[in-house]
Amino acid sequence: MNGKLSTIALLTDFGSQDSYVAEMKGVILSINSNVNIIDISHNIEPQNILQASLMLKRSYGFFPSRTIFICVVDPDVGSGRKIILIEAEEYSFVAPDNGLLWLTANELSVNKIISLENYDYFLNPTPSTFEGRDKMAPAGSYLSLGIEPGQFGPIQSGIEKLEIPKTQIEKNLLIGEIIYFDRFGNAITNISMDDLMENEPRNLPLVIFGPDEIGHIVSTFSDAANGSAVAYFGSSGYLEMAIFNGNFRLKYSARPGDRVVVDYAK
Amino acid sequence: MNGKLSTIALLTDFGSQDSYVAEMKGVILSINSNVNIIDISHNIEPQNILQASLMLKRSYGFFPSRTIFICVVDPDVGSGRKIILIEAEEYSFVAPDNGLLWLTANELSVNKIISLENYDYFLNPTPSTFEGRDKMAPAGSYLSLGIEPGQFGPIQSGIEKLEIPKTQIEKNLLIGEIIYFDRFGNAITNISMDDLMENEPRNLPLVIFGPDEIGHIVSTFSDAANGSAVAYFGSSGYLEMAIFNGNFRLKYSARPGDRVVVDYAK
Amino acid sequence: MNGKLSTIALLTDFGSQDSYVAEMKGVILSINSNVNIIDISHNIEPQNILQASLMLKRSYGFFPSRTIFICVVDPDVGSGRKIILIEAEEYSFVAPDNGLLWLTANELSVNKIISLENYDYFLNPTPSTFEGRDKMAPAGSYLSLGIEPGQFGPIQSGIEKLEIPKTQIEKNLLIGEIIYFDRFGNAITNISMDDLMENEPRNLPLVIFGPDEIGHIVSTFSDAANGSAVAYFGSSGYLEMAIFNGNFRLKYSARPGDRVVVDYAK
Incomplete structure (x- = not known):
């Protein structure tokens, strides 16, 4: 060569x-x-x-x-x-x-x-x-x-679109879902910062997963206790849920598609 | 270069x-x-x-x-x-x-x-x-x-053979074993389609693993329910056992060498 | 090129x-x-x-x-x-x-x-x-x-040292810790053969992990029973602990930093 x-x-x-x-x-x-x-x-x-x-x-x-x-x-x-x-x-x-x-x-x-x-x-x-x-x-x-x-082969004019699951707003709730997990078992959702800001929250709202309150969105892990769940905006640009020094996916038996709720009233 | x-x-x-x-x-x-x-x-x-x-x-x-x-x-x-x-x-x-x-x-x-x-x-x-x-x-x-x-080094005339575990036939039973698992935990056996056909089955026979009936061999997953075990001939060319949307290896604590039985009478 | x-x-x-x-x-x-x-x-x-x-x-x-x-x-x-x-x-x-x-x-x-x-x-x-x-x-x-x-960039004169956790000797005990695990879950410690020999042991001493006696250090696995824990000097050059045909890390919920004790009196 x-x-x-x-x-x-x-x-x-x-x-x-x-x-x-x-x-x-x-x-x-x-x-x-x-x-x-x-x-x-x-x-x-x-x-x-x-x-x-x-x-x-x-x-x-x-x-x-x-x-x-x-x-x-x-x-x-x-x-x-x-x-x-x-x-x-x-x-x-x-x-x-x-x-x-x-x-x-x-x-x-x-x-x-x-x-x-x-x-x-x-x-x-x-x-x-x-x-x-x-x-x-x-x-x-x-x-x-x-x-x-x-x-x-032949030229074609377009390609299939990707249906990204859309977030929904119902009263004081912003509803999204888990898209995938990273290797630490952290859950990455489809809820973007833009989604969050559309409702003009005064405080960082509460994140709910199934029957569990994950907690209010935090901007840093520094206060999290080992084993406690946290919700935050990660390097993906989307809302993520993690267990500090643990595995969210395993602890909650979470799966892609599982519903995630942000409650502005709490 | x-x-x-x-x-x-x-x-x-x-x-x-x-x-x-x-x-x-x-x-x-x-x-x-x-x-x-x-x-x-x-x-x-x-x-x-x-x-x-x-x-x-x-x-x-x-x-x-x-x-x-x-x-x-x-x-x-x-x-x-x-x-x-x-x-x-x-x-x-x-x-x-x-x-x-x-x-x-x-x-x-x-x-x-x-x-x-x-x-x-x-x-x-x-x-x-x-x-x-x-x-x-x-x-x-x-x-x-x-x-x-x-x-x-010196030329040698032959190489070691590989002893593939042979399947056995006992009356109406064809007996094989698990060879390995793929990354989904599906069990690949040593039972080939040729082995199966030697007995000229009229129907797709029943597969038994330990005390458990896995079910009759299927040709497609389409009817399997989530979490149910299925036996089929996979891309390996051999009889495989899987859990639909699950992990056969973990569910059955299966290991390479474990015995697998095909019962033609059932 | x-x-x-x-x-x-x-x-x-x-x-x-x-x-x-x-x-x-x-x-x-x-x-x-x-x-x-x-x-x-x-x-x-x-x-x-x-x-x-x-x-x-x-x-x-x-x-x-x-x-x-x-x-x-x-x-x-x-x-x-x-x-x-x-x-x-x-x-x-x-x-x-x-x-x-x-x-x-x-x-x-x-x-x-x-x-x-x-x-x-x-x-x-x-x-x-x-x-x-x-x-x-x-x-x-x-x-x-x-x-x-x-x-x-500019030249600098030295680099950060690595603080390898040091082993300690207390009376008849040599105290070290787990440094990391290999992919089989074997625990590699910071206890070197030199550490061991400093005390001039007459026999291969007992290794203790938490409340558990792992056993006397062995030079070969050949006598170990399936599922039993063994301590030995591995390819790392350090004392290692393993489960024969098992996973030490999982069985003992072990973590890097966990204390490992060698008792010369036993």
């Missing part, structure tokens, strides 16, 4: 126990061996498109210009949903057309959206049961070799 | 918490820095040669031609078992001679089997306590530089 | 679920794409500087000459602690100046210690909330391009 290695970044919900991710990497390197393959994460909660979408949005901008992102969180595999390639000014993205790329594409100047359909660039001509490996990985790798996006 | 990066793929039971894998990678790059090192998995269950063997067999074919695989699952370390290098037509493999390479070697056209004995290609002349790092990693990396396999 | 890829090794307590590590890698590759980025571990216990320090000390010597190590375990982030670059004869290290590099620097011939202060080599001119990504990753990557260490 002369010149620089390409970068391909992977984001999936495959975990690190099985060989799925390695098979994708093998396919990528079989097509172009001069690639640096970087794992964004493979520990997205199974089928949690929203979590993957937020992680991609948060991280893609730190990657080198011309990085190719291959994102596989695909609850609708086998349903006829398409696989798309988005070519933006600085970056390219390959993913199922299920909303995963929506938040990121909205921030970028998109040149082209292609539906991946050309079997010449797939691994096997036979029906695939693992499209991350057999379709998305080859497309990303061929792209790194300079293949024109238009070669992979 | 001119030309392409080599690929070295690693498969171990070392986990990702300690620095063992990193030390192997450091040794590899000290010998040849122009290598792409790919992790197949480091989360093989400790000392589960069969699981590693099946994962290698499943994944090696997706890697670039000339990939070197270094596989370290080594329950007999210190026992006098040899370390071997298998040179096949497209790929090379370095591993303890304990059966790990058996299933894969049987699929390939093997040119040479070498017993790694030449201390010139080991990291330390002193007795090693970590042969993955001190013997296997250097051998794999020197190999990527084009060192002739014969330089590493 | 002509020539060899550089190696940058990462050691953090960020885990593998979130995108923090990937963001650091993206930043590194944005500055120099011809780098092999190797993960030492990202599963250091949160804020356990001592564990990171011991892992770095154990592993750095296996890496290629000129490897750059970026280590981020940073409990004092935001406190005014400095970020330093240590240039030694064979290796360079970037880390918070919190003792993490102490044990390793003591083994090496250090040329220069630089306080990273030059914003020209930081990612953002604005105050950063993630200095691993915004300051340490860029510094390491610029260093791999051959930027002179002196460009990053």
Whole structure:
């Protein structure tokens, strides 16, 4: 080679126990061996498109210009949903057309959206049961070799939107839900600071989870006692709930989608 | 460099918490820095040669031609078992001679089997306590530089076979066992579709685990209720047992080697 | 490119679920794409500087000459602690100046210690909330391009020492503590063989953990029964406590800092 290695970044919900991710990497390197393959994460909660979408949005901008992102969180595999390639000014993205790329594409100047359909660039001509490996990985790798996006299939005009669960206001209550958990078991909700401020609270209001009062929103952990639950705005930009030196998810048997209530009257 | 990066793929039971894998990678790059090192998995269950063997067999074919695989699952370390290098037509493999390479070697056209004995290609002349790092990693990396396999030691004529636990038939029962678990806690058994069909069942028979009836084998999850156990043929090609939206391994305190019974009469 | 890829090794307590590590890698590759980025571990216990320090000390010597190590375990982030670059004869290290590099620097011939202060080599001119990504990753990557260490900031004369908890002797008792756990839940203490020998024991003494007698120190596991606790000197060089085929950490609800007593009289 002369010149620089390409970068391909992977984001999936495959975990690190099985060989799925390695098979994708093998396919990528079989097509172009001069690639640096970087794992964004493979520990997205199974089928949690929203979590993957937020992680991609948060991280893609730190990657080198011309990085190719291959994102596989695909609850609708086998349903006829398409696989798309988005070519933006600085970056390219390959993913199922299920909303995963929506938040990121909205921030970028998109040149082209292609539906991946050309079997010449797939691994096997036979029906695939693992499209991350057999379709998305080859497309990303061929792209790194300079293949024109238009070669992979027809242009399509738009992509699936991501339905972010909306918060609701009922009287003195702001109602949201848990979106995902970080590795410490902290719960990240869909309640933004903007949501909170819309009601012009005079004080930091009370957060309620199921039957439990988590407490008033705090701006610092410094007063929290070990094992006590706290609600705060974290690095995600959203309301989070945690156990100080503990695991919120386990303690409350919490799950994505669980309802979270902010009570302005308390 | 001119030309392409080599690929070295690693498969171990070392986990990702300690620095063992990193030390192997450091040794590899000290010998040849122009290598792409790919992790197949480091989360093989400790000392589960069969699981590693099946994962290698499943994944090696997706890697670039000339990939070197270094596989370290080594329950007999210190026992006098040899370390071997298998040179096949497209790929090379370095591993303890304990059966790990058996299933894969049987699929390939093997040119040479070498017993790694030449201390010139080991990291330390002193007795090693970590042969993955001190013997296997250097051998794999020197190999990527084009060192002739014969330089590493004498040719040997065969390799250790892998004793796959065989299924048994007793009257109307087909008896197998759990081989390993995937990351969701699903149990993968040694019962293949061929095993099942040998008895020419008229219906999909009942699967029994210990004192519990798991249920009749199903072809789809669509009817399973949350938390209920199901038995099915999975992507492994073998009979698997799972809890729909749950963890079979934890619920049943299951372990590799646990007996699984298929009852044709029910 | 002509020539060899550089190696940058990462050691953090960020885990593998979130995108923090990937963001650091993206930043590194944005500055120099011809780098092999190797993960030492990202599963250091949160804020356990001592564990990171011991892992770095154990592993750095296996890496290629000129490897750059970026280590981020940073409990004092935001406190005014400095970020330093240590240039030694064979290796360079970037880390918070919190003792993490102490044990390793003591083994090496250090040329220069630089306080990273030059914003020209930081990612953002604005105050950063993630200095691993915004300051340490860029510094390491610029260093791999051959930027002179002196460009990053002023020389400083020393670094923070690491306060390793000292063992104490009280009459017939040698008192130490748990430093960290490996992935099997084995507890690694700060009690070295030298500590043990100082008292010139006639026999292998008894190890006591809280109210429990773990047993006399053994030199081999071969006599241990499944589920029984054992104390021994492990590959760390320190006294370790384990459950044979079990998890010491979970069984005893043990934590780093927990007191461990060796009783010579028993």
